[in-house]
Amino acid sequence: MVTRGGAIINIAGTTPVDDPEYRYKMPAVFGKIEGRGNGIKTVLPNIADVGFALHREPAEVNKFFGCELGAQTKFTEENTKAVVNGAHTDGALQSLMHKYIEEFVLCPNCRLPETGYKIKNEIIYHRCAACGSKSMLDMNHKLTTFILAQNKKSKKKDKGSKKVGKREKEKNAGNEKGSDEEKKAEKKEKKQKKEKKQKKEKKKEKKAKEGNGSNEEEEKNYLQVAVFGKKEKTLEDEADDASSIASETGVDDVAALNLAIEGTKEWIKGNANGSAEELAEVVTNQQMASALKSQDKVQIIVKSLFTPQSIKNKEVEKHAEVIMKITNHKSMMERHLIGAMEALCIDKPKNFVVFLKQFYDSDALNEKTILEWADEGRSQYTLDEVNEGKRALLRGEAEPLVVWLQDDSESEDSDED
Numbered sequence: 001m002v003t004r005g006g007a008i009i010n011i012a013g014t015t016p017v018d019d020p021e022y023r024y025k026m027p028a029v030f031g032k033i034e035g036r037g038n039g040i041k042t043v044l045p046n047i048a049d050v051g052f053a054l055h056r057e058p059a060e061v062n063k064f065f066g067c068e069l070g071a072q073t074k075f076t077e078e079n080t081k082a083v084v085n086g087a088h089t090d091g092a093l094q095s096l097m098h099k100y101i102e103e104f105v106l107c108p109n110c111r112l113p114e115t116g117y118k119i120k121n122e123i124i125y126h127r128c129a130a131c132g133s134k135s136m137l138d139m140n141h142k143l144t145t146f147i148l149a150q151n152k153k154s155k156k157k158d159k160g161s162k163k164v165g166k167r168e169k170e171k172n173a174g175n176e177k178g179s180d181e182e183k184k185a186e187k188k189e190k191k192q193k194k195e196k197k198q199k200k201e202k203k204k205e206k207k208a209k210e211g212n213g214s215n216e217e218e219e220k221n222y223l224q225v226a227v228f229g230k231k232e233k234t235l236e237d238e239a240d241d242a243s244s245i246a247s248e249t250g251v252d253d254v255a256a257l258n259l260a261i262e263g264t265k266e267w268i269k270g271n272a273n274g275s276a277e278e279l280a281e282v283v284t285n286q287q288m289a290s291a292l293k294s295q296d297k298v299q300i301i302v303k304s305l306f307t308p309q310s311i312k313n314k315e316v317e318k319h320a321e322v323i324m325k326i327t328n329h330k331s332m333m334e335r336h337l338i339g340a341m342e343a344l345c346i347d348k349p350k351n352f353v354v355f356l357k358q359f360y361d362s363d364a365l366n367e368k369t370i371l372e373w374a375d376e377g378r379s380q381y382t383l384d385e386v387n388e389g390k391r392a393l394l395r396g397e398a399e400p401l402v403v404w405l406q407d408d409s410e411s412e413d414s415d416e417d
Contacts, residue, residue, distance in 0.1 A: 011054065011113045013102030023277055024113050026053035029097045030090045040087050047075075047082040050097070054105050054113060055329065058082060060147060064100045065093065067142040103141065109133040116329075116363070119151050129324070129363045158368060256290035257299065264304040280325035295336045297326050302340040308348040311355060320362035327364070334369040339381040342394050346386055353398045360401075367405050374402040 007028035010017040027049045031042040044050075044062065051058035059075040062082040066073035071085040105113045107128035114130035124137045124144055137144060260283075267282045268274070274282075283304075287297045305319050316323075327333035337359070345352035359365035373381075378391055386394070 011101060011105070012098060013106045013111075014098055015102075023275065026050060028090075029093050031084070031088055031093050033087045040085075042084045042086065042088045042093075044082040044084065044093070048080040052328075054101065055116065056105065057150070060104075060143070060150070061097075061100065063146045064104070064143050065096055067146075068096050068099070103138060104143065107131060107133060108135045117147065117151075119148065122148060124148070127363075256292055257296060260286035260290045260292065260296075260300050261303045264300055268304060276319075276321035276325055279322045283322075283326060295333060298333060298336040299340050301326050302337070302344060306341075306344060306355075308345055308351050311351055311358060314358075316355065316358035316364070317362050320359070320364045323359070323362075323364040329366065331366070331369055331372070334365055335373060335379075335381040337365065338369070338373050339383055339386075342386045342391060343383045345394065346390055349390075349393045349397045352394045353401050356398055357401055360405075367408070370398075371402065371405055374398065 007030075008025050009028050010019070010022045011024040011026045027046050029044065029046065029050050031044055033040065033042050035041050044065075047058040047062055051061050054061070058080055059077070059082075062073050062075045062084065065071070065084045065088075069084065069086065069088065073085070074083045075081070101113065105115060107113075107115050107126055107130065110128060110131040110133070112128070112130045115126040115128050118125040118127040118134065123139060124147055126133075126135045126137065128134075263286050264279075264283055268279070271278070279301075283297050283300050286300060287294065292300075301322065305322075306315060310316065323337065327337055338356070341352060341355050341359075345355065356365065356370060360367065360370065373379075374395065378388055382391060
């Protein structure tokens with residue numbers, strides 16, 4: 001995180017929050033003045049970190065400064081570079097940041113920064129994950145025009161990805177027709193390999209019997225073939241097997257993942273009243289200490305908190321906050337969440353759609369993410385233990401939810417048109 005002097009402050013609007021234990025934190029915004037004369041400008045080095053802390057796009061935060069200061073702004077997505085024309089002090093920037101938080105981040109009802117945008121009929125609403133309230137933004141502010149334009153761009157991009165997903169689905173459907181022939185060919189190939197292996201072993205056995213003058217190594221090989229049917233595994237062979245298992249499960253190290261899960265479970269047992277923020281930090285520490293990939297945090301938290309029966313006790317609603325802190329509402333992480341739930345419900349497929357609905361109702365899963373999953377078919381997010389047949393069964397169970405979400409999405413598009 002890029003911060004000046006490590007300045008981390010409470011997320012507050014125009015009314016300060018003096019509580020040192022306040023759990024909503026953000027980096028203080030600061031600027032770096034460059035150029036001179038008419039070309040003078042202020043670069044905002046930590047705009048991406050500020051946006052991340054507020055769950056807002058950095059381009060939107062940068063645009064707000066431009067609207068308030070009456071200055072031109074520029075934001076480059078590739079390197080997240082934000083520029084505001086003119087020279088502006090850190091104090092002025094931070095003062096405007098509090099105004100932005102007051103108008104575009106805080107829930108007017110509970111005053112917590114747990115909101116997201118809901119757009120309908122060209123009107124932007126706050127939707128609060130903390131208290132569930134829905135309230136309209138001040139549509140007279142110039143920034144609302146920018147937010148609506150960004151939303152339209154995002155929808156066009158989503159529609160394009162849906163079309164690609166449908167084409168991929170049709171392609172997969174065509175591939176399934178030839179699956180029977182492929183299975184037969186695969187079975188035949190396995191049989192041929194087995195016969196070839198048996199012939200090889202018979203030749204070795206015969207050679208070992210005939211060769212009385214064979215050296216000690218040959219005799220050892222013969223005994224290994226006779227007793228075990230193959231050579232004993234060397235350390236290199238075992239390393240290859242471990243690597244193979246790791247790649248099949250989608251994690252760098254199966255043992256490391258299991259240790260991370262056990263460590264998380266132990267912490268949960270000893271900290272029944274621990275906060276979502278603390279638990280998310282524990283999961284992150286376990287993932288990093290085990291040298292696992294960032295997305296493996298999803299598997300750690302799912303396997304530590306949930307079982308197929310968790311839906312009865314409303315555990316999804318109870319733990320939604322920590323799930324959102326792990327996924328951070330990012331599409332890729334939410335796809336990994338669906339993949340983990342597929343594996344969890346592999347023996348109880350009817351529970352899968354209930355989990356999806358509960359995650360959606362708790363704002364831990366986005367409508368767009370669920371529809372992308374439904375359109376794509378098997379993907380990189382699907383774990384290997386979930387074969388194509390089992391995934392198809394899970395997809396079938398989720399069909400009522402998918403249809404409902406599609407209808408809801410189409411009706412919203414129609415309203416906006």
